[in-house]
Amino acid sequence: MKHDPRFDEARDRHDSRSNPVFVGVERAIHEHRLPPGTRLAEAELCEIYGVSRTIVRAGLQALTHSQLVTLVPNRGASVAKPTPSDAQEVFEARELIEPRTAREAARRATPADIELLRRHSAEEHKALEARDYGRSLRLSGLFHTEIARISGQKTLLGFVDQLVSRSALIIALYWHRERARCDSQCHERLIDAIAAAKPDEAETLMRSHLVDIHTALDFRDAGDSSRDLRDMLLP
Amino acid sequence: MKHDPRFDEARDRHDSRSNPVFVGVERAIHEHRLPPGTRLAEAELCEIYGVSRTIVRAGLQALTHSQLVTLVPNRGASVAKPTPSDAQEVFEARELIEPRTAREAARRATPADIELLRRHSAEEHKALEARDYGRSLRLSGLFHTEIARISGQKTLLGFVDQLVSRSALIIALYWHRERARCDSQCHERLIDAIAAAKPDEAETLMRSHLVDIHTALDFRDAGDSSRDLRDMLLP
DNA sequence: AGCTCATAAATTGTATACGATATCGAGATT
DNA sequence: AATCTCGATATCGTATACAATTTATGAGCT
Known part of the structure; x- marks a missing residue:
């Protein structure tokens, strides 16, 4: 076997898309349930989605990359507020x-x-x-x-x-x-x-x-x- | 104090840019020292940059978001090979x-x-x-x-x-x-x-x-x- | 020899523990 | 009364431990 084409599908969207925090927060932002500026405390997201901080942090970083979330070092994440x-x-x-x-x-x-x-x-x-x-x-x-x-x-x-x-x-x-x-x-x-x-x-x-x-x-x-x-x- | 403008600078580039794995691998790719397809094992990157897998994984995920690295679930990362x-x-x-x-x-x-x-x-x-x-x-x-x-x-x-x-x-x-x-x-x-x-x-x-x-x-x-x-x- | 399947080694995924930094509040000072 | 300092609390950053999955190895079989 040289190369399984399934990997090509798997890789693209299954990095962030399989993270419940990413999916949930993204959707909530899209539907205006999460207003800009809302603070996103890690512990709180852990409880809500029933996962550890590892997953929460990965999700928040992914959201930061798509500029939906603003991550300030040592001070946590909040929903972005575009100027x-x-x-x-x-x-x-x-x-x-x-x-x-x-x-x-x-x-x-x-x-x-x-x-x-x-x-x-x-x-x-x-x-x-x-x-x-x-x-x-x-x-x-x-x-x-x-x-x-x-x-x-x-x-x-x-x-x-x-x-x-x-x-x-x-x-x-x-x-x-x-x-x-x-x-x-x-x-x-x-x-x-x-x-x-x-x-x-x-x-x-x-x-x-x-x-x-x-x-x-x-x-x-x-x-x-x-x-x-x-x-x-x-x- | 209402809003410290330093945060605006800090947030943008200090997420990925302060990660030695992200910076190092990105630069190596830009300079063609890392050919497309090269496997990037986590343990190896830990040794090279002297950090834990936490940092390595964060860096690899950031690189994946900029499409420089391909991350296959359960099978690790490698330098992307654009078709x-x-x-x-x-x-x-x-x-x-x-x-x-x-x-x-x-x-x-x-x-x-x-x-x-x-x-x-x-x-x-x-x-x-x-x-x-x-x-x-x-x-x-x-x-x-x-x-x-x-x-x-x-x-x-x-x-x-x-x-x-x-x-x-x-x-x-x-x-x-x-x-x-x-x-x-x-x-x-x-x-x-x-x-x-x-x-x-x-x-x-x-x-x-x-x-x-x-x-x-x-x-x-x-x-x-x-x-x-x-x-x-x-x- | 080539193949299959079981077991061991290596690698990744997730949770947790611990140290560092920031935030909050009580008491002292001007 | 407002501000400042300092300790307590909460929150974040990183490392590590353990579980799950994949890959490698080799014995047994056709």
Whole structure:
């Protein structure tokens, strides 16, 4: 046996993805159950997830690498608080990268991919109607990473993943209007362009969609709130 | 005291950057002392750097996140071996992102920045004349990340950093000609464009520079070699 | 000889123990 | 009353111990 291809799948996502702390905290951040700035004490996470500090620390370091968590030496971890300047940068980066993934997705999407996108969009719509704010936000992000996945560029997918993640924090801090009205419209039109295999249109739609969100950000207060960790992570 | 700004510096780079395993292995990869595929046994790294497995494992996980190391569950770590398809992707991503950082650098570079770039370029040239292949390669990569730093986009800097890192592995695997002749020419011209504050020109030069390298890659054999870890890491 | 399976050695995964650093609070000082 | 100092407590950083898994070795079999 020369090389077992299973390893290639195993390695990529099973480093952080198999860590319950990483998965749980990431998801809680995506769903806005963990507000920016929340302190993440190791002992507390140990109890919540029933693992030792070894696992907790590995998870926190992984979260730090994706910039969802800020780790201050000797003083512990807390949910990251992107500054207005960070927010600008993240959206500038998205405006550079995602039009490309949308273009490529339009060139490569299979019928199954389109089906998946439409299903996601429907789910997002449903969550929004059910007032399940957190879930709709997570699905909205998933839509963007799904397009990156369809584009077939694993490297760009990694970047988009990170940018979408951070966007959840940015939206938590700097978004005030009733959101996602534009989203569902924009997302539908993007799917149509991709399904019609129109790369130029998909690229343009994606760019303007991101610019829309970007320009709607509102940089003022960034107040703190402190509730109980267990409440935010367990449900 | 509300918020000590030193933390902002401390947090960013002092997570992985203070780990001797991360720093040492990263540098060895950048300088082509650690060929792709080299196995990285934990016990061996413990001895080499005089630290416990805790530190070694943290370093290996950080290296995995920057995709320099492949970590297979229960079977340990080895230096990553980007496939030809990975290599294509990395350069496509660089061709998307780095023209932007070059453009921004041309708009924002201070005289001190230009000075620094010229000094780096001179060092690189010297290393090349001294046949110090590893050093010249590392400096060549540093040139690209330095431009990203000057662009002022921390987010894109992070991506460029990762892409340049992986490029060292890609060059180790898929580059055969006598290299870096083009580089020093290209780099000089790029500095000139940036110094002259010509964003369009800097952007174009960067793009064609990257395309040059990309098209010169040669995807054939990817043979293994196994020497002693200590020899590759300690000097 | 080549193969299979069992056992031993090596290596990784996780938990815990201990030392270092930071945080908090009581009492003294200005 | 506010600030400062110093000890107690909590929290983090690193090393180590033990369990789980993989890899290497060799006897026995076809």
